[in-house]
Amino acid sequence: MTLLLAAMAALAAAAVLSAVLASRRALALAVSAGGCLAALALAAPPAVQVLLGGGTRTLTWTNPVLGQQALVLDPLAAWFVVPTLFISTGCAVYGVRYLLAGDRPVGMQAAGTNLIVLALLTVFLAGDAILFLAAWELMTIFAFLLLTHEHDRAEVRRAGLLYLVLTHAATSCLLAMFALLSIHNGSLRFGTGAALSPGAASALFTLAVIGFGCKAGAWPLHIWLPAAHPVAPSQISALLSGLVIKTGIYGLLRATLLIGRVPMTCGAVLLGIGVASAVLGVLAALAQHELKRLLAYHSIENIGIILIGAGLGSMALAAGRPAVAAIAFAGALLHVVNHALFKSLLFLSAGAVGRACRTLQIDRLGGVLRAMPRTGTSFVIGAAAICGLPPLNGFVSEFLVYMALLAACAVFPVAGQAEAVFAFAALACVGGLAAACFAKASGAVFLGAPRTPAASDAREAPGAMVGPMLALAATCVIAGLSGPWLLRVLDAPVQQLGGVSLAATPARQGLIATAALGAALIAIAGAIALIRRGLLHRQPAESSVTWACGYAAVTPSMQYTASSFARPLIAVFRGVLLPQRRQIAAVAPFAATVAVEEHSPDPVERFALDPALRGSGVGLALLRRAQPTRVQSYVLAIFVALIALLWWRLG
């Protein structure tokens, strides 16, 4: 615990120092990155120890007003602390060169990065409701400040406000949940398993799902996420998507521990929300034209996969099947870390492309892999990982979720069986759609020929930006091949959630075998590559232009665009995506302008958020009309209120 406190102190000190040094941009950012690095070095060993050895470390103190408070490092918290430290360091290092390339003041970013990591650690370690909510609030505010870096742009301000308003609205549910829980427990300290009636447990769980689901970006409360991620600086997008939305998952898992026995229907609803988020998230991603917005929708998809695991775990516990619950929770927990790894990798490489090409409109890019080989390779590895392709890390966690669903089919009551089968098929479809979407994104951005001069002028990002990307890409590969080791580190948090050791389930053989076969895949591919090289060694390889079926005057603009690539799937799912098409058709034989544009605005935004905002705007305007304009009337109102209060209490 001392090391953890030292890490937190290092973060705080780095924040103060970088704020003081704000005018010396490079130094401030370096101090901030150094603070994150120091926190990683100090806090990772105790967290890994807790994961490997189980057990819990606690630091308690008595607050004169609120009573006993505590920082608790239990396996569940440690599972979230380790990726937080690792990824925030990568983002901070990347941020140095990324922010220096711009000309805005960086003090806020430098200090804010340290402070948000500090707030994240406190959220995970908080041992009582007040500390948790305070850290939660700070995290929200720092995230807002970090993502509105370019606040002179109206869309950035709009996205920031949307985030702030929605997450605060959701936090009110959390206040209610913790208040009810502390009334029941008689204490604000986090305990385990309050013996609640099923009705009370359902009510608390619903509040937790709304409150934490909004932060996590679960459908239909996801609406802030695709607005906020594209406008933030890329390392902040990575931090938001990799870590901040995971606090929602952490909160949800912590809440299930606090509530104790969650009824089966609650788990089923969570599973349903997971399926909806996964399917609708990936479909919306497919229809996007901007790379970071596409990635933001994939975060919703992956949160959906995590929620499928978490919901299934709760269902299995309620059905008395702890072995299934263990596999499901293991899948959810592992996907939390895996998604943090490859999504931050993807955002960082997207940011590098955006810096080099000055645009992230997918159809204006192309062929960037040639100019930016290391960035492009990192992105392709991240893309394969997020599609869940073996031998990378995304496959391992999705494999566990699939396996839990299949196991649930065999042992659940009928309704649960049907839902598990449905989720299984939906997850398969999500896998195929994600592969389509990332084939589109990586193909149109990195492969082929550059579509615009901006794309052909791209230069590789500096080493300080490429380094974190390569480190994350390597971690994705290594994590995909380290099944037996994952079995060990996952065991303690899974036992805390599910009550059964993961090694006692069929997932044990699965994890070991997938790692071995992943290694076999790499070995066989290597062998085939060697044979191929040997065969081509004898014959010189020739260069030519791409075969265009005999047509000689090919230009890069004739390439298949990302929009056309996704078009058949969008046509199949048009009933869900509701695409809007604007077309200027050719009227005369030699028409001057022919154009077609297709956008798929988020249905939740179109049909729920916008009408609600408009409605509340009208209501507030009415209220404003009723508002007195003179100061005297305010004084009168205060006076009357005071008299009324005195009369009520004393009279």
Next chain:
Amino acid sequence: MRTALHLAILLLFPPLLPGVINRVKAAFAGRRGPPVLQLYFDLWKLLRKGAVYSVTTTWIFRAGPVVTLAALLVAALLLPFGGGLPAPAAFPGDVVLFAYLLGAGRFATVLAALDTGSSFEGMGASREVTFAALAEPALFLSIAGLALARGTLSWTAMLSGQMPAWHLYGPAFAMLIGALILVALAENSRIPFDDPNTHLELTMVHEVMVLDHSGPDFALILYGASIKLFLLGAIIVRLAFPFEASIRAHVALFLAGMIVFAVVVGLVESTFARLRMNRIPQILIAASVFAALAMAVILIRVNA
């Protein structure tokens, strides 16, 4: 020994299947057709040729065929070729790894196609990912149905000794076979989903994605395609011919079953027309519905 036999069948037998299919199609058209071993000759020739690479391509294009073939070979290690020939690697959940390895191979092929920057190859890649995404639920529902009916999560246990299961779940298994045949035809770009013999790039799906590959790379692609056909066929054959016998008789039976599968594919290609592109999603969704119905039947049986 058995592993060696498994590997020998896996590595040597698949290129025979396209030859059989082509002979059946030729017979229907009243031609003599190419030799049954034509693909072996083609592979041998291509392996000794040089290669031409487009100037827009990168390492992705060169890695595509290699990764695809490797993924298919690893997937093949998970599939049993009969009761006497269990898979060299079997573990609970290998069904999921199998499906995702096919996906990994497809992803590599699609990226290699996009790397050429050709609009035709982009078009083919777009169609391929569309059909694959829609075929995925049918494949996974079939897997879930088999898993539930047999109470196992591994191919080897799922595809052996299912005579008693046929008695219990016969109608469901018949529907699963229907769904799996549709998936196999779609995944292998056969009629009615795609015409491997078409000469018009605009109408191609799989063939157009590999237009730019040549020499050994193209040999890897053709070989991989025959293995993919073999793998999906092997699942159907094992499911449709659930007989057990001595190992020698068994291998003969399995290989004969694979030839029958190839003849059936040839018959389908000779008697069906290719579907319009916008019809294909409907057929694939129909395959999912088949598999879902089978799943419902199995669920009712299991809970009865």
